[in-house]
Amino acid sequence: MLLINCPWCGPRDETEFHYGSEAHIAYPEKPEELNDEQWAEYIFIRNNPKGWYAERWVHTASCRRWFNVWRNTINHEFGPSYKPFTKQPSRPK
Amino acid sequence: MVNLKQFRESPLKGSKLGSKSTIYLQEKPFATTLEIRVKQTSGAKGKIEKVLKIKLPTKVGSTFRNKDFTVLTLGPDWWMIVGATTNHEKLIRKSTGSQFVSIVDTSAQRTFIEVSGKYAQAVLEHGWENDLNVQNFPGGSCAQGILARTPVIIYYGPIGVYHLYVRASFAQHLWNFLTDAATEYLAK
Amino acid sequence: MSTVQFSFDGVTYHGNKGEPLSAALLRNDIKVVTESSYLFRPRGVFGLGYEEPNALVQIVSGSGEPMVPATKIELVEGLVVKSLAGVGDLPISPDKARYDKTFKHVDLLIVGAGEAGLLALKKEYKKNKSIIILDDKPNVGGYKNELNEKIPQELLKNLSTDNVIQLQRTTAIGLYDQNYVVAVERRSDHLSSEIIPNFARMRTWHIRAKKIILATGAFQRLIVFPNNDRPGIMLSHAAATYLDKYRVGTFTNCVVFTVDDSGYKDALRIQDTGTNVKAIIDIRQKVSGPLVDQVKKKGIQIITGSCVTNTNSDASGAISSLFVTKSDLKGNINGETNEIICDLLAISGGWTPTVHLATYLNIKPIWNQNTASFNLTKLPKNIEAVGYVKGDFDKSTNPPAVFFGLIPEGEDAKVSFVDLQRDANIRDLRRAVGAGLTSIEHVKRYTTIGTDHDQGKTSGTTTIGLLAQLINKAPGEVGTLTFRPPYIGVPFSALAGRDLGILSDPIRTTSLHNLHLNAKAPMEDVGQWKRPWYFPLEKENMHDAVIRECRAARNDVAAMDASTLGKIDIQGPDAGIFLDRIYTNMFSTLKVGSSRYGLMCGVDGMVFDDGVTTRIAEDRFLMTTTTGGAAKVLDWLEEWLQTEWPELDVYCTSVTEHWSTVAIVGPKARALMAKLSPDLDVSNEAFPFMENRYANVANIPARIARISFSGELAYEINVEAWFGSHIWQEVFSQGKEFGITAYGTETMHVLRAEKGFVIVGQETDGTQTPMDLDMDWIVSKKKDFIGKRSFARTDTSRTDRHQLVGLLPVHNQDLLPEGSYVTKDEETIEDSVSKHIGYVTSSYYSDALARTFALSLVVNGKSLIGKFVSIPVGDKIIKAEIVNSVLFDKENRRRDG
């Protein structure tokens, strides 16, 4: 079970969180101006890298806050967590 | 004026079990609560603190307590004030005026179970996944999380009593879990 | 030490309380314990702990357990076991014993309380506030303890302090991300052979440690040669410990076969018990040092540079003699063969460190030629290895030979065992290599080596070594097997703990639950909620009860508990704008005190949840969600507020349980409402449909909403939940004169389906747009909202989508099973195959229509209205007509009474 660092509550067990997939996928400003392919890209297509990945979690069972975190998809090592709309910390080594 | 209290019924009807020398469980029904949502940076926060003579602590998991209220910090902009009533809601609204603050009376949303006695921590650890070691969860701490797959707020009071706040629909399940978890300790 | 009685294969024996069952079997001279799983060869006790591949038993007494190594059962009075050949029987009756689990967070976890673990505790004690040290044996000391060596007091003193939890008989079975260890403690089998009531037989420890020290030690491994599996052939440390520590085993002549100095140490221990050690056969050419000198002094013959090449057995199958020949480290035999008569062959094949836990994290152990084993040298921070696992072997001794055994051909290959438990042998290994397999993972699967309960504890490194030799590689190049948790066999009951029966999943109840139980209403599971399904009168079946309840709602008045709907308080100056973006229809224009039905979609345009939302104040709404969707919707709202629209001043608070809701439904609901709330003007003009009023209901302050999920005149009374029970009882006592009838979820379904109202999750599965559900009217053209762009996608605007329609079976009493396929109009099952065009989502008998009906999603359904379809049910075809989904009161004449 993962131990995830909530920027507000500190490290807590995975069972308290829900996963939110890739971070930094913003809702398009003018959806109606996108063609079907671009719109489908926004809805359905996410990166799936081997290695460091910036992803979203929500601390559902506690503070209810959404946040971003770097996670290594190879060994589940966590890098820094950071709040939405704050500067993204650089990719961990 | 009819006294409405006679018509109230709590989810566990004031159940209790055990003894302080081992493990003691008790429902403390009908505490009243307000849930306050206000931004840390909002001027309304200070006004609420002033009008109720309380503190809304900054750090999630910390608490404030005086003779009237217990304030639990559940999120960066989220407090639960135990002991505050609908009248307090009116006081707050009056003091904050048009400033944005969300106030919700959630008194009947949760029921309150006290867990105390020598083995209180051990009983909770059968289902609570977070750290209850006193050095990491000292008296006056609170945490919202999952106990026996149930959303629960635990407030560790200053005198070594755990106060559990559980959504009423889960109350019987949590009680079933707690009384079961107490089995081995009750026999001691 | 007290003597206890136990039963093995139906025969009563005696042994010493607390000694391993394997020792007690040897005490009673039981050398042949069982037959092997596949080849039915006689086998005896081989090891001392969880490495045991042969002496498996089924525990019959107490809880019973199908497959346990005899080495790990502590003898207690009344223990009943039977031997088994690798396959146990699961007990068929429920286990009455208690099992539980606990969660612990510690600064330090030490796995293993042998000398290395105790030294680590001493070193780390002051630096850590909370420590768990666990060990799978009854006592600390590990190997030292088995050697009967005293553990210095300074290593023990920290064990009995407040900040150390010492767990014996506890095995770490898994190590997971971020230092999460699951360990199973066996708490009562050593106390009693019977189940101890109210006491957990096993406890599963879920431990999160800031730092972990692996002090898991090592197991001795076997050496491969023909007929290396006979009873009387044992690992030398096990043999010496049985003889020396437990004083069991009647052997006359012993030979030790070794690749390292451990064989010498064990030879001395065995010799000291009075058993004659005739020789030590050492594969190494040259040996020296104090142990060798001691052996020589005792007059034990040392045969160097040699290998056991075969064994003979007596009538029971136990070893009676062995053959020894000169051999090099590649197993090339050369020279004359000598026979030595013996009844005990003690094998010292080197030590295999227990690296399993680390490998669960995908950490690769590194081959160390000096220890002839795989060691943990590279570990992530916060995990440390000490002792054998790190490669810290006894430095005062000669290095072990890198030798794993012989690789014979022909018939000898078939009896040269690599994995005793799987009966896997050199022939299997040769065939794997012959088939072109070179990866240890492939060889493992081809030969099944290492796949049994013991996961190759005695055979793993041996397999790697022999494979390396066969393919001309070094063991380090072959690499280790992938181990997976659990490290030992664990009963499911231990993992389940108390998560059984009513505790297996939370049961959510409303404040009226006890009243529903008193009314003997059967319950329906709706997510985690228990909701009354129907309220049968005495001797009434469900069908009749539902007809009666429907009639009451359509003709008189009926009441239901609607408290389970999710409720979210939404406050803030931007709440209206927020809801406009969330719902497909407009909410910012809603008048204070009014309610509106809303539909929300995902960004993909598919219906996600629905419910009625009420404007409580200019800047405050009360949203209701589906019963099962409440948590999901709250997450959804928070996600958009926090991650996309932080500029909106809106907060959401769950109030699901704060309110109890009683719906009173039917033509006489108005009269009842007037009686319950004498001060409230209940006329349609004063209190129209979709509006809310605040009034006292039977003295209790309430919000009353004119909302209908049945098409009938209805009032929903909302009170603080602790008044729910009082209100329900008042509704029934005051409603008696109107013939008030309680109804459950089944009647609710019939009533709503007659009106064509969908249930999200029943009529939808995440692939329906509002248009598919014939709800174009709810999709605003004026504003943007989540999902809108998707309605213009090619896929969502195509005409051959599944669309909601009604179905009327041609024979009006035929009930279509929910989930049935709808196919094109065909006469036979055969013809209907592969012609399905949809499925039945809801199906009921309607009293109001005096017939059965169904809702269904059918490809291009709306254009098929008036056409017929076939529904294959069992071996029959049921014909039905496609109709509009609204079947009752199409003009909504009833909702105002």
Ligand SMILES: [Zn+2]
């Ligand atoms: Zn949090």
